[in-house]
Amino acid sequence: MSLMKSWVASANSAAHPFPLNNLPYGVFSTADLEEPHCGVAIGDMILDVTAAEAAGLVDLGEEPLFDAPMWNPLMEEGPAVWTALRARLVALLEDGANERAKVELFLVPQADAEMHMPFQVSExxxxxxxxxxxxxxxxxxxxxxxxxxxxxxxxxxxxxxxxxxxxxxxxxxxxxxxxxxxxxxxxxxxxxxxxxxxxxxxxxxxxxxxxxxxxxxxxxxxxxxxxxxxxxxxxxxxxxxxxxxxxxxxxxxxxxxxxxxxxxxxxxxxxxxxxxxxxxxxxxxxxxxxxxxxxxxxxxxxxxxxxxxxxxxxxxxxxxxxxxxxxxxxxxxxxxxxxxxxxxxxxxxxxxxxxxxxxxxxxxxxxxxxxxxxxxxxxxxxxxxxxxxxxxxxxxxxxxxxxxxxxxxxxxxxxxxxxx
Amino acid sequence: MSLMKSWVASANSAAHPFPLNNLPYGVFSTADLEEPHCGVAIGDMILDVTAAEAAGLVDLGEEPLFDAPMWNPLMEEGPAVWTALRARLVALLEDGANERAKVELFLVPQADAEMHMPFQVSExxxxxxxxxxxxxxxxxxxxxxxxxxxxxxxxxxxxxxxxxxxxxxxxxxxxxxxxxxxxxxxxxxxxxxxxxxxxxxxxxxxxxxxxxxxxxxxxxxxxxxxxxxxxxxxxxxxxxxxxxxxxxxxxxxxxxxxxxxxxxxxxxxxxxxxxxxxxxxxxxxxxxxxxxxxxxxxxxxxxxxxxxxxxxxxxxxxxxxxxxxxxxxxxxxxxxxxxxxxxxxxxxxxxxxxxxxxxxxxxxxxxxxxxxxxxxxxxxxxxxxxxxxxxxxxxxxxxxxxxxxxxxxxxxxxxxxxxx
CATH class of the missing domain: 3.90.850.10 (Fumarylacetoacetase-like, C-terminal domain)
Known part of the structure; x- marks a missing residue:
């Protein structure tokens, strides 16, 4: 496997922790958000998955998976949905993605974000x-x-x-x-x-x-x-x-x-x-x-x-x-x-x-x-x-x-x- | 302290575990209930507190405390509300209670009930x-x-x-x-x-x-x-x-x-x-x-x-x-x-x-x-x-x-x- 290229330019460096190959899951807030959202790191940015889902860009089932500030609901869905989300995120963020213009609306600079617990710890x-x-x-x-x-x-x-x-x-x-x-x-x-x-x-x-x-x-x-x-x-x-x-x-x-x-x-x-x-x-x-x-x-x-x-x-x-x-x-x-x-x-x-x-x-x-x-x-x-x-x-x-x-x-x- | 008398006759025995002095909290279901309810044991009966609250017989605040099958929401309210509930239950179940006729509608025989976890264990x-x-x-x-x-x-x-x-x-x-x-x-x-x-x-x-x-x-x-x-x-x-x-x-x-x-x-x-x-x-x-x-x-x-x-x-x-x-x-x-x-x-x-x-x-x-x-x-x-x-x-x-x-x-x- 080699570097997967993204249209988010900062993600395309060999040393960057968050290339398209990674797509890690977190929970963040900004001064503009009323409550924390689920987000995916891509380069120096965060894709606001909660907002992207609300806008229909991410759609994994009948019920929303990202309206609570934690990744537990996605986990509950099981591996097939884990795989489906990753595939969808790659499609949205890869170099040449059709929906780039829409997705850009949901990118937030990591520098503007405060991070929260990414999931609710059961035990x-x-x-x-x-x-x-x-x-x-x-x-x-x-x-x-x-x-x-x-x-x-x-x-x-x-x-x-x-x-x-x-x-x-x-x-x-x-x-x-x-x-x-x-x-x-x-x-x-x-x-x-x-x-x-x-x-x-x-x-x-x-x-x-x-x-x-x-x-x-x-x-x-x-x-x-x-x-x-x-x-x-x-x-x-x-x-x-x-x-x-x-x-x-x-x-x-x-x-x-x-x-x-x-x-x-x-x-x-x-x-x-x-x-x-x-x-x-x-x-x-x-x-x-x-x-x-x-x-x-x-x-x-x-x-x-x-x-x-x-x-x-x-x-x-x-x-x-x-x-x-x-x-x-x-x-x-x-x-x-x-x-x-x-x-x-x-x-x-x-x-x-x-x-x-x-x-x-x-x-x-x-x-x-x-x-x-x-x-x-x-x-x-x-x-x-x-x-x-x-x-x-x-x-x-x-x-x-x-x-x-x-x-x-x-x-x-x-x-x-x-x-x- | 001596035996507190209740109009629920079975509660008035020196050996019964559930006299008016006790009023323990549980979660029960019966064949008639769609989902488990919160209940209080009194003699051989259970007072269905979820139903009693829905009917206005128990009213401890703006939000219902007993619409989930667990006693955690009451605990969250703190000791003043714990005391208020106990006082209200005594008033409803004591000998000579004014509201006896209404309360009787919410009594369920323990013999007909299946018990569930009374609270959600955090750790x-x-x-x-x-x-x-x-x-x-x-x-x-x-x-x-x-x-x-x-x-x-x-x-x-x-x-x-x-x-x-x-x-x-x-x-x-x-x-x-x-x-x-x-x-x-x-x-x-x-x-x-x-x-x-x-x-x-x-x-x-x-x-x-x-x-x-x-x-x-x-x-x-x-x-x-x-x-x-x-x-x-x-x-x-x-x-x-x-x-x-x-x-x-x-x-x-x-x-x-x-x-x-x-x-x-x-x-x-x-x-x-x-x-x-x-x-x-x-x-x-x-x-x-x-x-x-x-x-x-x-x-x-x-x-x-x-x-x-x-x-x-x-x-x-x-x-x-x-x-x-x-x-x-x-x-x-x-x-x-x-x-x-x-x-x-x-x-x-x-x-x-x-x-x-x-x-x-x-x-x-x-x-x-x-x-x-x-x-x-x-x-x-x-x-x-x-x-x-x-x-x-x-x-x-x-x-x-x-x-x-x-x-x-x-x-x-x-x-x-x-x-x-």
């Missing part, structure tokens, strides 16, 4: 399925010989997260308070988290509901698209709370996602295999085709008033389990899965130090503070830091991007329980 | 906050000296569950498949759970949204009401999967709740203190009044074609942490809480063997099978077993009940991944 699940990350964290906490838990090579380990905490890129995140107890403290105390971290992940969005076990192929079929995801994590809250039932408040402050859903269709050219396995998976979790994607990922950190340092570079193909395998495992017990369920991949670290997707790993638990380009150092996120995740799949002469997944850490509020 | 969280249960389970898994994890006396330990798996009483539950590995097995295998269990719990329903830390008093104020809750649990799936991030598929098959929400107002006379604490809680989690309830609980098990044995009797007041304390902890990190969030108390066991709220405890991990009244034995739930949870708060001359929380275990489906 949020986060996995722990990157081997380098699990090995790094396990080595820090349990020593190198016990780094991977015994089940890790057999199951994509996951836990239920908190859907209410998922926010769109650009939303500020406030440093949480929590119950903290260091290993040498006599008792826990109530204090702001001092080890607040990021986790570089991809999120898969479930587009088809189910209420019984799914094969890995059926699970892959049910995935609608992907976003970048930053699972903000309070390591000190986590260390004290997580045994025996897993992370809870450490992961409930916020989870940021990119504003654009990149569809599975757009990512097709970038499919790749999971890594070689030293232990064979049980049949129901076995790979049945390439279900990871070659997506280059990076994390930038900008201190307040400073300049950006890229602190990590890695790739989604470093995952040990694909999102399809995670969804298949998620459904094994008969767990009902719903349209809008969000599955975080788990932190994506690579084999080298510069590939680590969390500050916990990059600073090795704070023992080896990271040097930023302007001379500052970081063990964990500091107040005012802006974190930006980027993701790009690189084809021959074209790129497919997600838009930034950003968030700035605000200082903790004053003690909410202080007595006056 | 579901389950806690591990009963000391006897945590001690029993900890002793089995880690030995008596390490039974309680170090954080247990300081935090109401909880984990996020799966809202999509919550079902109303009467819904059959199918034995799940899962990945299992016993301590002496060389490798895991794919098989139906052989250690499927129940957990006797109460569920608290969040009625007011928040997006920052809550005091224990504010958390108590935000709770709308309570249900009985059975957190079905596959112990063998759990044993293999739960380290390091907690239970996942073991708890995702189903969680059953009672069909009636008993409001906080109805439970006021039964408030009681949490047990004495050997370790002082941090200020933000301290009790600020009696926030547990004296509710007698029991579990009945009926083998297919057999007779019922009551296998456990306990009381909600055995909990170490109240639901208000659990909600306060849940919000510490700034986790947004929403109307319709459901908080499971954790298994409620008492000090004696007959007070244990799970078969895991009752059969001590299967080592001491439980004898049923008809001579059969149980280590865990067997196919065809019907489990019924009951809860009753006993006042002077009246009772407040929840209706049964029941479910029958169906055999596992045939291997969903078997090749033909």
């Amino acid at each position: 949020y699940t986060d996995f722990y399925a990157g081997r380098h990350h699990a090995t790094n964290v396990g080595t820090m906490f349990r020593g190198a010989e016990n780094a991977l838990p015994p089940n890790w090579l057999h199951i994509p380990i996951g836990y239920n997260g908190r859907a209410s905490s998922v926010v769109v890129s650009g939303t500020d995140v406030q440093r949480p308070w929590g119950q903290l107890k260091g290993p040498n403290d006599a008792a826990p105390r109530w204090a702001p988290s001092a080890r607040f971290d990021i986790e570089l992940e991809m999120g898969a969005i479930v587009g088809m509901a189910s209420d019984g076990p799914l094969s890995v192929q059926a699970a892959d079929d049910a995935i609608f698209g992907y976003v970048l995801l930053n699972d903000w994590s309070a390591r000190d809250i986590q260390a004290w709370e997580y045994q025996p039932l897993g992370p809870f408040q450490a992961k409930a402050t916020a989870t940021s996602i990119s504003p654009w859903i990149v569809t599975k269709a757009a990512l097709e050219p970038f499919r790749c295999d999971t890594p070689a396995r030293e232990v064979e998976l049980l049949d129901h979790l076995k790979d049945c085709g390439p279900m990871l994607y070659d997506i280059e990922l990076e994390v930038g950190l900008t201190p307040e008033g400073g300049s950006e340092s890229v602190i990590a570079r890695t790739n989604y193909k470093e995952m040990y389990y694909s999102s399809a395998q995670q969804l298949a495992h998620h459904a094994t017990s008969g767990c009902p899965m719903n349209v809008g369920d969000l599955l975080g991949s788990g932190t994506i670290s690579g084999p080298e130090k510069g590939n680590r997707g969390s500050l916990l790993e990059l600073s090795w638990g704070g023992k080896e503070p990271l040097e930023l380009e302007d001379g500052a150092t970081r063990s964990f996120v500091e107040d005012g830091d802006r974190l930006v995740l980027k993701g790009t799949a690189k084809g021959k002469g074209f790129s497919v991007g997600f838009g930034d997944c950003s968030g700035t850490l605000l200082p903790a509020r004053s003690d909410p329980f202080a007595r006056g | 579901y969280t389950d806690f591990y906050a009963g000391r006897h249960h945590a001690t029993n389970v900890g002793t089995m898994f880690r030995g008596a000296e390490n039974a309680l994890p170090p954080n247990w006396l300081h935090i109401p330990i909880g984990y996020n569950g799966r809202a999509s798996s919550v079902v109303v009483s009467g819904t059959d539950v199918q034995r799940p498949w899962g990945q299992l590995k016993g301590p002496n097995d060389a490798a895991p295998r794919w098989a139906p759970s052989a250690r499927f269990d129940i957990e006797l719990e109460m569920g608290a329903i969040v009625g007011m949204a928040s997006d920052g830390p809550l005091s224990v008093q504010a958390a108590d104020d935000a709770i709308f009401g309570y249900v009985l809750l059975n957190d079905w649990s596959a112990r063998d799936i759990q044993a293999w999967e739960y380290q390091p991030l907690g239970p996942f598929q073991a708890k995702a098959t189903a969680t059953s709740i009672s069909p009636w929400i008993v409001t906080k107002a109805a439970l006021e006379p039964f408030r009681c203190d949490t047990p004495a604490r050997e370790v002082e809680l941090l200020d933000h989690l301290k009790d600020c009044g009696p926030m547990l309830y004296d509710i007698e609980l029991e579990v009945g098990l009926t083998p297919e074609g057999g007779s019922e044995s009551v296998i456990a009797r306990t009381n909600y007041k055995e909990m170490y942490y109240s639901s208000a304390q659990q909600l306060a902890h849940h919000a510490t990190s700034g986790c947004p809480m929403n109307v319709g969030d459901l908080l499971g108390s954790g298994t409620i066991s008492g000090p004696e063997k007959g007070n244990r709220g799970s078969l895991l405890e009752l059969s001590w991990g299967g080592k001491e099978p439980l004898e049923l009244e008809d001579g059969a034995t149980r280590s865990f739930v067997e196919d065809g077993d019907r489990l019924v949870l009951k809860g009753t708060a006993k006042g002077k001359g009246f009772s407040v009940g929840f209706g049964d929380c029941s479910g029958t275990l169906l055999p596992a489906r045939s291997d969903p991944f078997a090749r033909g």
Whole structure:
């Protein structure tokens, strides 16, 4: 596949994240709109799909699919309609399109738009399925010989997260308070988290509901698209709370996602295999085709008033389990899965130090503070830091991007329980 | 407080679960209704609140609150409207009510009704906050000296569950498949759970949204009401999967709740203190009044074609942490809480063997099978077993009940991944 040419000129650059090959789905507002609309990114513009549907340019059924500011209604329609919409968008936006004059009326510059949550998150699940990350964290906490838990090579380990905490890129995140107890403290105390971290992940969005076990192929079929995801994590809250039932408040402050859903269709050219396995998976979790994607990922950190340092570079193909395998495992017990369920991949670290997707790993638990380009150092996120995740799949002469997944850490509020 | 008399004669018995003192909220359907309606139990009848509102007998604001089959819209209105509805229902149903003749038109026999989910579950969280249960389970898994994890006396330990798996009483539950590995097995295998269990719990329903830390008093104020809750649990799936991030598929098959929400107002006379604490809680989690309830609980098990044995009797007041304390902890990190969030108390066991709220405890991990009244034995739930949870708060001359929380275990489906 090569660059698909569009009459929207800005979309025709090899480095642009939003060529006609991509067509990612978001929700945006402008000063002119009374409420947010569904939109598709094309070059530097957004096609207002809500308005285009109302004008009859997009017509996928009897009921409107884009009159609510979310992409869930399209997902509910199923893969045939997903395909039909993509085909229609290509026909409207490709070079030489007949209806160009009409379509131009519905283009909005991205520079004028504010982005909102692209879909309503039904439930949020986060996995722990990157081997380098699990090995790094396990080595820090349990020593190198016990780094991977015994089940890790057999199951994509996951836990239920908190859907209410998922926010769109650009939303500020406030440093949480929590119950903290260091290993040498006599008792826990109530204090702001001092080890607040990021986790570089991809999120898969479930587009088809189910209420019984799914094969890995059926699970892959049910995935609608992907976003970048930053699972903000309070390591000190986590260390004290997580045994025996897993992370809870450490992961409930916020989870940021990119504003654009990149569809599975757009990512097709970038499919790749999971890594070689030293232990064979049980049949129901076995790979049945390439279900990871070659997506280059990076994390930038900008201190307040400073300049950006890229602190990590890695790739989604470093995952040990694909999102399809995670969804298949998620459904094994008969767990009902719903349209809008969000599955975080788990932190994506690579084999080298510069590939680590969390500050916990990059600073090795704070023992080896990271040097930023302007001379500052970081063990964990500091107040005012802006974190930006980027993701790009690189084809021959074209790129497919997600838009930034950003968030700035605000200082903790004053003690909410202080007595006056 | 004594029995409040109603003109619905069946409500005026000291042992009836639904006197005028109770007025629990449910959603029901009958052969005559096109879709389910909101209803209030009174004696052996249900007041059809949806129809009563449509007829103008209940009028709490400009928009109808009961035209959708769920109680979430009432919750959204906040405590003043909760109180106003209860006052109006008492006025309509009390002995000597002026409008009796009109109200009678909207009474439906419970015997003719099928019950549905009383509210839409936003997110579901389950806690591990009963000391006897945590001690029993900890002793089995880690030995008596390490039974309680170090954080247990300081935090109401909880984990996020799966809202999509919550079902109303009467819904059959199918034995799940899962990945299992016993301590002496060389490798895991794919098989139906052989250690499927129940957990006797109460569920608290969040009625007011928040997006920052809550005091224990504010958390108590935000709770709308309570249900009985059975957190079905596959112990063998759990044993293999739960380290390091907690239970996942073991708890995702189903969680059953009672069909009636008993409001906080109805439970006021039964408030009681949490047990004495050997370790002082941090200020933000301290009790600020009696926030547990004296509710007698029991579990009945009926083998297919057999007779019922009551296998456990306990009381909600055995909990170490109240639901208000659990909600306060849940919000510490700034986790947004929403109307319709459901908080499971954790298994409620008492000090004696007959007070244990799970078969895991009752059969001590299967080592001491439980004898049923008809001579059969149980280590865990067997196919065809019907489990019924009951809860009753006993006042002077009246009772407040929840209706049964029941479910029958169906055999596992045939291997969903078997090749033909």
